[in-house]
Amino acid sequence: MLSSNNILTDKTALITGSNRGIGKTIVETFALNGASVIACARKETKEHQAFLNDTSEKYGVTVRPIYFDLANEIEIKESLKKLIDERCRIDILVNNAGVAHGGFLQMTTLKTIKEVFEINFFSQLMIIQLVSRLMMRQKCGSIVNMASVVGMDGYPGYSAYGSSKAALIYATKTLAMEFAPYNIRINAIAPGLTATEMATQMEKKAKEILVGDSAMKRLAKPQEIANVALFLASDLSSFINGQVLRIDGGLK
Amino acid sequence: MTNLDKYNEVFFTNFQANDSQISTLTYQSIPAWDSVGHMGLIASLEEAFDIMMDTDDIIDFSSYEKGKEILKKYHVVI
Numbered sequence: 275m276l277s278s279n280n281i282l283t284d285k286t287a288l289i290t291g292s293n294r295g296i297g298k299t300i301v302e303t304f305a306l307n308g309a310s311v312i313a314c315a316r317k318e319t320k321e322h323q324a325f326l327n328d329t330s331e332k333y334g335v336t337v338r339p340i341y342f343d344l345a346n347e348i349e350i351k352e353s354l355k356k357l358i359d360e361r362c363r364i365d366i367l368v369n370n371a372g373v374a375h376g377g378f379l380q381m382t383t384l385k386t387i388k389e390v391f392e393i394n395f396f397s398q399l400m401i402i403q404l405v406s407r408l409m410m411r412q413k414c415g416s417i418v419n420m421a422s423v424v425g426m427d428g429y430p431g432y433s434a435y436g437s438s439k440a441a442l443i444y445a446t447k448t449l450a451m452e453f454a455p456y457n458i459r460i461n462a463i464a465p466g467l468t469a470t471e472m473a474t475q476m477e478k479k480a481k482e483i484l485v486g487d488s489a490m491k492r493l494a495k496p497q498e499i500a501n502v503a504l505f506l507a508s509d510l511s512s513f514i515n516g517q518v519l520r521i522d523g524g525l526k
Numbered sequence: 527m528t529n530l531d532k533y534n535e536v537f538f539t540n541f542q543a544n545d546s547q548i549s550t551l552t553y554q555s556i557p558a559w560d561s562v563g564h565m566g567l568i569a570s571l572e573e574a575f576d577i578m579m580d581t582d583d584i585i586d587f588s589s590y591e592k593g594k595e596i597l598k599k600y601h602v603v604i
Contacts, residue, residue, distance in 0.1 A: 358578045407578060410569045455562070456569070 278333075281508045283308035288357075288364050288405060290314040290344070291371030293322045295470030296420065299496040300368055300503050301337065305329045307504060309366065310336040312357065316343050344371055344397040345389070354404045363412065366507040367405045369398045369442075370420045374472045376480060379433045387434040394438035399445060402460075406449075410456040417453075417460040418506045419446050423484075423522050426464055431480055439464075443518050450516025459515040461506045466522030469493040490523030529575070529604045533597070536570045537590060552589040575602045 287304050291297035292313035301313050311329070315322055318341050330337040340357070342349040357364070373393040375386065402417060409415030424432040425439025446462040453460055467473055467484040473493060485491060502521055505511050527535075537548050541558040553559055559567070568584050571577075571593070577600040579587075587593050594604045 355578065361576075403581065404578075407569070407572065410565070411573050452565075455566075 278306045280308040285365040286310045286363050287366035288312040289368040289370060296496045296499045297370040299500040302329055303500040303504050305333040305335050305337055313337060313339050315341055344393045350400055364405055364408050365415055367417045368503055369401060375435045376431045376476060378431055382434055390434040391438045395441045398442055406453060406458060409458045413457050415458040416507050418503050419462040421462040421464045421518060423464045423466050423520060423525055447516045461514060462518045463502050464518050464520045465494050465499045466525055467493050468499055469495055487526045488523040494521055529602055532574045533604050536574055540567045540570055549590055
């Protein structure tokens with residue numbers, strides 16, 4: 275964990291996928307830097323609640339949960355509308371939640387591809403659509419989308435996942451232009467393979483290819499991804515917009 | 527300030543429209559009310575009336591008059 279520079283003091287960040295992996299690290303990193311956090315997850319669990327309570331206590335910031343399933347459009351809408359009704363301010367949105375999928379196209383049903391897109395692309399767009407409206411009113415905001423290097427480079431076995439991330443990258447670039455007049459920036463992070471639970475679900479061979487292609491020959495640490503999310507969310511990156519930052523240790 | 531005053535004010539400010547033309551305004555009937563102008567109009571209305579419009583309503587907001595009808599859904603009577 276980095277030491278605090280309080281670069282997010284007085285900011286409120288909404289972070290999806292906050293219960294594990296990169297999202298959980300982002301919650302802690304943002305809290306350490308003074309942000310109030312709205313931590314989104316699919317289900318309420320004792321572990322998640324305990325983590326949020328500990329984080330809040332440790333860093334002296336508000337950390338509150340909201341729960342919705344990214345596959346459920348109505349749940350997303352209702353949960354976010356509650357925040358809007360409460361006149362909650364959201365300065366930062368980190369669209370981190372997503373679903374991993376690997377498999378050759380010939381072994382992937384169209385139904386599965388649609389499900390991957392539903393979570394990794396359509397639900398992200400919907401969250402952006404709702405939260406950006408608040409940001410437009412505030413005339414400021416920073417949105418960080420979690421893409422992937424496989425959304426930028428072709429890798430066998432990633433047709434569904436990679437395509438969904440490529441779509442998110444395209445949306446990031448387009449929305450940067452649509453939102454700029456409202457002083458809202460939107461950028462994406464493209465991590466290489468990262469040491470999270472998601473990586474453990476991967477086929478060994480596929481993992482070796484990705485790690486082998488990295489100049490640094492290792493997985494990324496969740497903290498290394500969270501640090502870049504912090505930078506993009508903060509005013510330190512105030513003139514960076516519509517960009518995709520690779521965090522891959524130098525992929526070939 | 528009545529709701530009608532606030533509503534008109536949003537149109538005046540966003541489109542520099544005058545009193546005589548305001549009630550006949552429709553989407554894309556003047557250069558200022560293009561797609562970019564439309565998003566600015568919606569943001570201003572949401573701020574003025576403290577509401578959050580659904581995407582379908584943003585799309586359906588095709589004229590000054592239609593807008594009044596849509597705002598009723600959000601308990602804003604003009």
